[in-house]
Amino acid sequence: MNKHTQKIRKYAGLFGAICGGLLISAPAISQRAVAQRPTSQINPCPSIYYEEPHNSRILVPQGCPPNALTRKLAAQGMLPPLTTPTPAPSQIPFSVGGEAPDSAPPGLNPCPRIFYEAPHNNQVLVPEGCPPNAFTQKLQAQGISPSPVVPARPPVTGIQPPLPEQQQPPSTQVALANGRVNIRLVNDSGAEVTYEVVGDTPARSLEGKSDTMLRNLNAPVTLTFFRKDGGLLQVTPQPSAETGMIEVRLNATTDVMQDKNTVRIQEDGTVFLN
Structure with a gap:
């Protein structure tokens, strides 16, 4: 056997060993890839x-x-x-x-x-x-019931004033007369308005483009109102030069940030809108 033939056989053997190694390692690589592949797509937020x-x-x-x-x-x-x-x-x-436990079939442990x-x-x-x-x-x-029960709301017998912490910053100041005030309520909107002085008067109606006078109200006074058509109201309180008098004007608006439904006059004459 000459040297040329020996070299050919040597290279052929080396090539066969390399190919054999690749064939042996291929299934192992394939199995590793399969092992790394997620077996299922589990939804973490069912x-x-x-x-x-x-x-x-x-x-x-x-x-x-x-x-x-x-x-x-x-x-x-x-x-x-x-x-x-x-x-x-x-x-x-x-x-x-x-x-749910109430709808579970018989025999199921709730x-x-x-x-x-x-x-x-x-x-x-x-x-x-x-x-x-x-x-x-x-x-x-912590006082939280596992099955909290929301109490039924009591029937509304009148317009409820806002809580003090829900009030807006003071709007203006009116000089009271011996702790009393007169309010001229002017409805400049074209809609009918229902108003009430909480604790003094029942709910009443005021037609659009009309006014009424509310006299001798003891401070603090809470005047509430709303449009019967559900529209928004812009409220402008204007103290009068006359002691113990304030004018409250109601105008229609489409700006929800301007919508108000309560005027509250404190014992010191401070006026809040809400």
Whole structure:
């Protein structure tokens, strides 16, 4: 065998070894790639978080749009401020979820053990009738009921004045006469207005482009009014040169920032609008 033939066989053997190594390593590379590929796409924010009773009982994971309970606790300062916008219903992905305890089929445990295991133990409100878990006990200790009941609003018998902390800064000042004031109410709008001096008069109507005089009102005085057609009112109080007299003019407006429905005169004559 000459040297040329030996070289050819040597290179052929080397080439075969390289190819064989590639063929052996190829399945291993393929298997590693398959092992690194996610086996499934798990939705971290399933729609069950936004359905009752979970919507009002379960804290959604970080990064998910907030549900009702998450927003409520964030508003009460028990969670960090929310930065994720609430999605439209059409944006909430579909998933398979459980049923409310009241609609569960017979034999289904309404108080499963998962409610008492991490992380649910610290994130989920247990249903009524179940032993409280850590999260439920925490809220109860803070006076928050697991199933809060909103009391029925009492019937409205008249126009309710705003609370003092809801009032705007002082608008003007009127000189009272022995603690009394007369109010000339002028309706310059073209709409009928219902007005009331809280505690002094019942609700009354004032036609558009008309006025009325309210006399000898003891301060503090709360005058409330609203347009019957639901429109907005701009209010302008104008103290008179006459002691104990103020004129309140009502005009139509389309600017919601100018809309007012209350004039309050304090014991010292300070006038607030709200």
